[in-house]
Amino acid sequence: MTAMSISTTTALYNLDPAVKYDLVSPSAASFFSASSASTASAASTSLRKAIIHQHLNMGPPLRVQTPQARLQQHPLLHQIQSSSHSHKKAQSTQLAGKLEDIMSNPLLIAPLKKSVVETTTACQPYVYTAPCEHHPSKGQTDYLVNDMFPKHKHDLSTIEFGIRIADFMPLAFKTVSVAGMAEKELQLLHDLGDLPNVIHLQDSFVNDNGDTVLVLPMLKKFDVHAVNNSLCVVRKSIKQILTGLAAVHAKNIVHLDINPSNLMVTHAERDVVIIDFGLSMTVDRSCKDGKTQVPACGTTGYIAPEVLNPHFYDVHDPTLADLYSVGVVLGQMLEPYIPDCDLHYFGSKYLGIENTNQTVAYLKEFIAQEARYPRVLIQAANLLMSMLEENPKDRKSAQELLDSHPFLNTCPETMPGSTLMLCDWLCRVQEIKYQKYLLQEQHGCEIYRYR
Numbered sequence: 001m002t003a004m005s006i007s008t009t010t011a012l013y014n015l016d017p018a019v020k021y022d023l024v025s026p027s028a029a030s031f032f033s034a035s036s037a038s039t040a041s042a043a044s045t046s047l048r049k050a051i052i053h054q055h056l057n058m059g060p061p062l063r064v065q066t067p068q069a070r071l072q073q074h075p076l077l078h079q080i081q082s083s084s085h086s087h088k089k090a091q092s093t094q095l096a097g098k099l100e101d102i103m104s105n106p107l108l109i110a111p112l113k114k115s116v117v118e119t120t121t122a123c124q125p126y127v128y129t130a131p132c133e134h135h136p137s138k139g140q141t142d143y144l145v146n147d148m149f150p151k152h153k154h155d156l157s158t159i160e161f162g163i164r165i166a167d168f169m170p171l172a173f174k175t176v177s178v179a180g181m182a183e184k185e186l187q188l189l190h191d192l193g194d195l196p197n198v199i200h201l202q203d204s205f206v207n208d209n210g211d212t213v214l215v216l217p218m219l220k221k222f223d224v225h226a227v228n229n230s231l232c233v234v235r236k237s238i239k240q241i242l243t244g245l246a247a248v249h250a251k252n253i254v255h256l257d258i259n260p261s262n263l264m265v266t267h268a269e270r271d272v273v274i275i276d277f278g279l280s281m282t283v284d285r286s287c288k289d290g291k292t293q294v295p296a297c298g299t300t301g302y303i304a305p306e307v308l309n310p311h312f313y314d315v316h317d318p319t320l321a322d323l324y325s326v327g328v329v330l331g332q333m334l335e336p337y338i339p340d341c342d343l344h345y346f347g348s349k350y351l352g353i354e355n356t357n358q359t360v361a362y363l364k365e366f367i368a369q370e371a372r373y374p375r376v377l378i379q380a381a382n383l384l385m386s387m388l389e390e391n392p393k394d395r396k397s398a399q400e401l402l403d404s405h406p407f408l409n410t411c412p413e414t415m416p417g418s419t420l421m422l423c424d425w426l427c428r429v430q431e432i433k434y435q436k437y438l439l440q441e442q443h444g445c446e447i448y449r450y451r
Contacts, residue, residue: 129144130146132146132147132148133145133146133147133162134147136160136162136173136205136207136213137205137206137207137208137213138208139205139208140205140207140213141165142164142165142166142203143162143163143164143165143171143173143215144162144163144165145160145161145162145173146161146162146163149161149162156176156177156178156181156278157174157175157176157177157278158174158175158177159172159173159174159175160172160173160175161173161218164202169202169217170217170218170267171202171215171216171217171218172215172216172217172218172219173213173214173215173216174213174214174216175207175211175212175213175214176211176212176213176214176278177211179212181278182211182212182214183212184278184281185214185277185278185280186201186204186212186214188253188277188280188282189201189214189277191251191253192247192248192251192253192277195244195247195248196243196244196247197240197241197243197244197247197271197272197273197274198244198247198248198273198274199216199217199219199264199273199274199275199276199277200216200217201214201215201216202215202216202217203215216275218267219264219265219266219267219273219275220264220265220266220267220270221264221265222237222260222263222264222265222272223260224260224263224329224332224333224347225332229333231337231376231377231380234330234333234334234380235380235407235408237272237333238326238329238330238333238383238408239402239408240271240272241258241263241272241274241326241329242326242398242401242402242408243398243402244272244273244274245258245274245319245322245323245326245398246397246398246399246402248274248280249285249319249322249397249398249399250399251282252282252283252284252285253277253280253281253282253283254280254281254283254294254318254319254321254322255274255277255279255280255322255325256279256280256281256294256297256298256307256321256322257276257278257279257280257297257298257299257302257325258274258302258322258325258326258329259298259299259301259302259325259328259329260329260332260347261276261299262274262275262276263275263329279297279298281293281294283318283319285317285318285319293318294307294310294318294321296308296310298325300349301328301346301347301348301349301350301351302324302325302328302329302347303321303325304320304321304322304323304324304325304392305324305353305356305390306320306321306392307321308353313391313392314393316392316393317392317397319397319398320392320395320397321392322398323387323395323396323397323398323401324387324388324392324395326387326398327384327386327387327388328346328347328351328356328388329347330380330383330384330387331343331346331347331359331384331388332346332347334380334381334384336425336426337377337380337425338363338366338377338380338381338384339366339429339432339433340362340366340433341359341362341363341366341381342355342358342359342362343359345359346359353390356388356390357390359388360385360388360389360390363381363382363384363385363388364385366378366381367381367382367385372432373432376407376410379405379406379407379410380407382405382407383401383405383407383408386401386405
């Protein structure tokens with residue numbers, strides 16, 4: 001009997017159905033006893049099945065219990081198998097050699113996409129590339145960009161998401177098309193280094209279009225309007241933002257664009273991280289000549305008044321503009337807790353210096369009624385008021401607030417009334433407002449705002 005050889009994987013799929021699926025018709029027994037030629041054909045078939053399942057790890061063949069189970073016990077089939085035992089070793093050796101040639105064929109181990117075909121070595125293991133993945137540039141093969149993630153396009157940059165092949169770290173690839181801004185942000189991120197609560201630059205490169213690409217860690221969106229934010233969560237978030245700003249300001253750098261879209265949260269610890277230093281710049285905090293150091297830039301509704309109208313104010317520390325922006329963010333987070341202070345305007349394009357001045361006046365009235373509200377809420381209102389002061393000289397720096405303000409240095413959980421759920425607290429606020437309304441109506445005073 002001629003030994004069988006398999007040279008390509010295609011031959012495995014060209015076998016007759018009886019070999020591939022191990023199906024035998026009920027009349028197979030009479031077929032085996034018909035002639036010697038039929039006997040040789042059956043022997044060859046059984047050997048081919050045994051060798052394929054033994055060397056290709058295809059698993060046990062599919063069995064049809066009836067009538068196949070009776071056929072396996074046929075004495076004539078045992079006789080054929082015993083007579084052909086001497087041929088199995090030679091066929092197995094030849095087949096193993098053919099399979100080794102097949103598995104070493106580079107066409108079988110190459111990636112699916114022809115644009116990223118690479119030669120694998122012992123030091124560089126093969127990494128499967130999905131059809132939705134591609135390298136960010138021809139010269140940068142350490143990363144993969146995943147097209148399944150949505151691409152964020154802004155006026156000055158484009159952000160894509162992917163991984164680092166070495167450790168599968170999730171990353172964000174920020175492409176800055178404006179050359180001057182890209183170089184400035186890259187230098188600022190290098191100067192910032194590994195500061196706490198500040199985005200850390202992982203790498204940078206130039207793509208095929210000549211644009212600078214910043215490799216940054218992938219983070220989660222910061223939700224400033226989360227209804228389940230307790231006062232403890234508000235305290236933790238603001239404290240981390242101020243910690244990052246204090247470290248940035250210590251290097252004489254002002255951010256100039258603090259807003260919820262430039263605040264992110266880490267996946268593991270859920271810590272707040274300051275990102276996007278595209279508008280940031282280095283300033284001289286000791287400048288006494290009154291010269292304007294920062295341009296009028298930022299996000300509408302979060303820009304400090306001295307940035308919009310610098311000629312209205314005396315010489316001041318330029319970094320205090322970031323404190324005003326953080327105050328707007330804090331006002332958005334405290335909006336469900338502090339009533340009748342017009343905090344619902346915060347974060348909108350309609351917020352201006354007139355609104356914030358009115359809010360500061362309302363906050364002073366709110367703080368004066370400290371007997372009606374929990375002390376932790378009075379402290380939060382005091383922190384918000386100090387950040388929203390129109391004159392930058394009346395604001396404290398980020399480090400001064402971290403060192404001295406009671407809301408940031410006392411755990412709200414230890415204060416009476418601070419553990420109320422938000423829904424219960426809103427009901428209590430409505431009761432307080434209604435009692436004030438009745439009291440002022442009885443005394444013939446002007447009707448207190450009640451909404």
